[in-house]
Amino acid sequence: MIEFLSQILNGLIIGNIYAIIAIGFTLIFGVSNLINFAQGSLLMLGGFLAYTLVGLGVDVWAAAAGSIVFTMGIGMAIERIALRPLEKAPWIAPLLSTLAITFVFDQSAELIWSPEIQPFPSPLSEYVWLIGAAFVTGIDVAILVVSLLTVLVLWLFLTRTWTGRALRAMSQDLDAARQMGIDVDYHRQIAFGIGAALAALAGVLVAMYFQNIFPQMGIPFGLKGFAAALLGGLASVPGAIVGGFALGILESLAVGYVGEGARDMIAFSALLLVLLVRPQGLFGHRRLDSLGGTGGASGIMPTTSILAGQGGAMRAVRHRFELSTPAVFGVCAVLALLPLTGLDNYILQAILLAAIFAILTVSLTVLGGSAGVMFIGFGGLFAMGAYIGAFAAKSWGLPAELAIPVAGIASGLLALAVGMICVPLSGHVVALAALAIGNLVYLVFLNWISVTGGPNGIFGIPRPSLAIAGGLSLGSLQAQYLQAIFCFLVMFILARRLITSPIGRTFRAIREDRPAAEAAGIPVRRYLLTAFVFAGFGAGVAGSLYTFLHRFISADSFRLDTSFLLVAAAVLGGLGNVTGAMIAGAAIVLLPELLRGFADYRMVVFGLLLLVALRVRPEGLAGVR
Secondary structure, eight states: OHHHHHHHHHHHHHHHHHHHHHHHHHHHHHHHOOOOTTHHHHHHHHHHHHHHHHHTTOOHHHHHHHHHHHHHHHHHHHIIIIIGGGTTSOTHHHHHHHHHHHHHHHHHHHHHHOSSOEEOOOTTTTOEEEETTEEEEHHHHHHHHHHHHHHHHHHHHHHHSHHHHHHHHHHHOHHHHHHTTOOHHHHHHHHHHHHHHHHHHHHHHHHHHHTEEOGGGHHHHHHHHHHHHHHHOTTOHHHHHHHHHHHHHHHHHHHHHTOTTHHHHHHHHHHHHHHHHOTTOSSOOTTOHHHHOTTGGGTSOOOOOSSTTSTTTTTSOOOOOOOOHHHHHHHHHHHHHGGGGTOOHHHHHHHHHHHHHHHHHHHHHIIIIISOOOOTTTHHHHHHHHHHHHHHHHTSOOOHHHHHHHHHHHHHHHHHHHHHHHTTOOTHHHHHHHHHHHHHHHHHHHHOHHHHOGGGOBOOOOOOEEGGGTSEEOOSHHHHHHHHHHHHHHHHHHHHHHHHSHHHHHHHHHHHOHHHHHHTTOOHHHHHHHHHHHHHHHHHHHHHHHHHHHSOBOGGGGOHHHHHHHHHHHHHHOTTOHHHHHHHHHHHHHHHHHTGGGTTTHHHHHHHHHHHHHHHOTTOSSOOO
16 A cells, blocks of 8 residues: 555656646647647757756756747747648648758757766755655656646636637637637747757756756656647547546556556546547547547547638649659659669669568558558558568568568558548547557567567567579578568559559548538548558568568667658648659668768757648648649
């Protein structure tokens, strides 16, 4: 019982921090219907700004205040420069914009402060009290007091000030608020500023609590705060507070009684459970249209479309560019001849990897672009194919012509299971459930050490041979290269045939208006599951090729940022446009290689290019099909 109470106390302390982060997500989502994934990076930035001021001799509390004010200004600038121009675009475009900001901020932090862990002063940690069998430090008390004061001040602001009441009105009905004379652009900018300030406050508290700080700290805490916001209800401030406490306690109990490896699995399992049982969250209202999608929360047939509710913003599309199938054959033929020219192996490997990622984005655009279900956790399906490919080659001794399809089928079956979970959901909830599932798959591979090797991975994976060619070895890089080009060509043709067939036209009908498709008698569930299986099969094929290329596989290759990059490529290429997906998928591999001369800055440059592309052409480089 003493240990149990101690874990509860620890959970409440860290839960306070999660609650502060969650409130920031809630405020921003309430007024903009946008999930701001840059919150985690703003948390990190707030901590490092305070760290820098302390290093200049500023008192730690004054440094914290200065960091909060400065980060608040950054949050307002993000809304004005990177997000407001995308207001008319599909929701995935501003979401990707926040992800691009995350790339820029995290990489910039490594350049400015180094990737190493830095010590952070915690002046209250020297005060320790014994309560029963639990130790309580001064920073524990400070976190509790600061959290309570923050909630009190925020409540007074939202209920007693004109600006606060305007924000509440916007969260209830944005159009009505605009008609009543509220300057929605100004107040949305205020909400982003407050959200950034809360993230910075949480960053300082995290740094004091753990007494250190590092550039990648924002990602896990941002995801935890986001999960807490969803648990409580994404548009409910009281729900964000309760969700933060609940998540903190669940994590603390999991660590105490199961082990450290269960911490994140508990968080995302709880998130997925809530999304399935009560998608609007514990305190959310069923009439919350922003979470349920177009009409989804009000009881009518839901939609999975990422384009729904955009007022036709994407239908007035500029010129669409698509290569014909013979042209793609010609491109692949030219690529297949490159090894004969004596091209450097480094370049061949880069093109090989580009072909693998092109397979991934072409597969994803069938599901996310044509059928309208953006699977943010696509890296989980990629990981399944990679691990099955490793087992097929190393443990089962299968030839290439069996190992690759088996990996594709395994990922397709996983995608089918995921689809059966996601298809009944609607709107944002589909993407959020996919995010949780993709992260859970990654965590399973990371922690199932007896099978996957955990963080150490699987070594010495043999490259399979071709049994139908008399056991022809595929051990050389040139053979692997030709195999990848062939697999890409097959997947491209299959995707093109599927999208241009009556099935593809049905996909787009479901994407544009699922209720109408249901009313017309279309078996929507069957078609969407078909899209899931196709995308999963393609991810499995790409995963097996990735494994055979590197001859080593570990969970670190399939972290959440891999999924984000794939989604970014699918959207940048043009939703439902396989030519655009092919180009963008290859670009996310080749562009960083072209920037290798600026190795320290290439992810910053990539993030900035992504921001510019979303601003200039939100419908994608090749246009929406």
